[in-house]
Amino acid sequence: MSNFSVGFRSSGHIQILDLKGELDAHTASELEAAIQKCQRDNLVHILINGSNLMYISSAGLGVFMAYIEEVREAGGDIKIAALQPKVFNVFDLLGFPMLFDIVDSEVDALGKFEPSNA
Amino acid sequence: MTIPSSTRFLEEVREFVTTHAVQAGFNEMTVEQMKMAVDEACTNVIEHSYRGQSGQPIDISIHVDPEKLVVVIRDKGTEFDRKTYVEPDLVQFAKSKKSGGFGVHIMHKLMDAVEYRHHGGFNECLMTKMRA
Numbered sequence: 001m002s003n004f005s006v007g008f009r010s011s012g013h014i015q016i017l018d019l020k021g022e023l024d025a026h027t028a029s030e031l032e033a034a035i036q037k038c039q040r041d042n043l044v045h046i047l048i049n050g051s052n053l054m055y056i057s058s059a060g061l062g063v064f065m066a067y068i069e070e071v072r073e074a075g076g077d078i079k080i081a082a083l084q085p086k087v088f089n090v091f092d093l094l095g096f097p098m099l100f101d102i103v104d105s106e107v108d109a110l111g112k113f114e115p116s117n118a
Numbered sequence: 119m120t121i122p123s124s125t126r127f128l129e130e131v132r133e134f135v136t137t138h139a140v141q142a143g144f145n146e147m148t149v150e151q152m153k154m155a156v157d158e159a160c161t162n163v164i165e166h167s168y169r170g171q172s173g174q175p176i177d178i179s180i181h182v183d184p185e186k187l188v189v190v191i192r193d194k195g196t197e198f199d200r201k202t203y204v205e206p207d208l209v210q211f212a213k214s215k216k217s218g219g220f221g222v223h224i225m226h227k228l229m230d231a232v233e234y235r236h237h238g239g240f241n242e243c244l245m246t247k248m249r250a
Contacts, residue, residue, distance in 0.1 A: 003129065022132075025161040026125035055132070057157045058220040086150050093227055094220060 002027050006034040013116035015043040016106070020052040023060030031063045035071075035078075044076025047109050051082040056090050064100065077101065081109035123164045123174040123193070131160050131178055135189065142182040144247070151228040152189065152247055158221035159191050159243050167195030167241060184249070186230075191243045197236050198243075 004027035007018035015038050023031060038046055048064075064078060071078055079101040083091065091102060103109045119134050121127035132153045139149040160176055168174045177192040225232050231246040 022129060024125065024128050024132075024157060025164070026128055055154075057128075057154060057161065058224055059161060061220065086147070089147075089150075090154065093224065 002030065004030055006030055008034070008037075010043075011047075011110055013043075014045045014047050014110060014113050015041075016047045016049055018049045018052065022055040023053060024055070024057045025059035028059040028063050031060060032066070035063065035067050039067075039070070039074070044071050044074040045113050046071060046076065046078045047106065047113070048078060048080045049082050049106050050080060050084065050087060051106075053084065053087055056087050058094075061091065061094060061096065064096075068099065077113065079103065079109045079112055081106045119179075120175055120177050121160070122172060123168040123176055123195075124172045125161065125164055128157055128160060132157055134178065135180065138180045138182070139187060142187050144187065144249075148247060148250075152187065152245075155225045155228040155232075155245055156189050156191070158224050159189075159245065162198070162221045163191060163193045163195065163241075163243075167193050167198065169196065171195075186246050186248045188247075189245045191245075192240050194240055197241050198234055 004019070004021035004023055007020065009016040009018065017034055019031070021027070035046065038044070064080075068078055080091070081103050082105055083102065088102070091097065096102065101109070101112055103112065119131070121131060135153045135156045136149055139152050144152070156178065160178070163176050164170065174193070174195060179190045181188045181190065225245060229245045230248045233244045235242040235244065
């Protein structure tokens with residue numbers, strides 16, 4: 001049984017993904033499916049809320065890397081918020097802050113997205 | 119412990135490492151680092167050494183002494199070839215839409231020593247964490 005789940009919420013044109021549990025090579029496909037669903041629904045302003053993410057391995061980080069360029073080419077972004085310190089350390093270890101907007105809170109992340117033209 | 123080569127057992131491996139590293143007196147941050155390094159090593163065995171084939175054995179043993187903790191991961195798959203391993207570059211990886219290849223990099227960053235051996239038909243990966 002998987003101990004990882006993705007919850008979907010939205011705030012205006014921004015799709016929020018609430019990650020819960022442990023993200024490893026077994027559960028990374030669930031995050032991948034969630035991001036693919038966003039793309040299918042033309043939701044490219046994606047905010048990852050990591051407040052309940054307890055663990056991430058390189059397989060999980062790899063999902064973010066695999067989709068960030070596509071999402072940006074479509075005019076959107078993946079922003080990451082509210083990571084637990086031990087999880088942030090892993091992102092930091094691989095230099096993710098250089099490539100991704102990683103901020104302390106969901107509110108900060110929401111403020112960093114462009115306003116909707118709709 | 120021995121697990122079959124499937125990613126669904128990674129969680130059990132992490133629990134195994136956590137239990138023994140905590141018992142050995144390592145602090146929480148160091149336990150997290152060891153847990154992740156062993157997860158990455160086992161993931162590499164499943165995906166590369168056994169090429170995704172499930173049901174093959176992976177042995178994980180933990181050896182503790184007053185100076186260090188050593189995790190030994192053994193498998194019977196294809197030997198890891200260090201010569202073909204290239205350190206990944208994050209920006210290039212994102213541009214090329216690749217998603218893997220960071221496991222070995224992480225193992226080396228998190229542990230004090232990572233060593234590979236091949237003998238008796240087994241591949242062994244030895245990962246050492248010194249006590250502070």
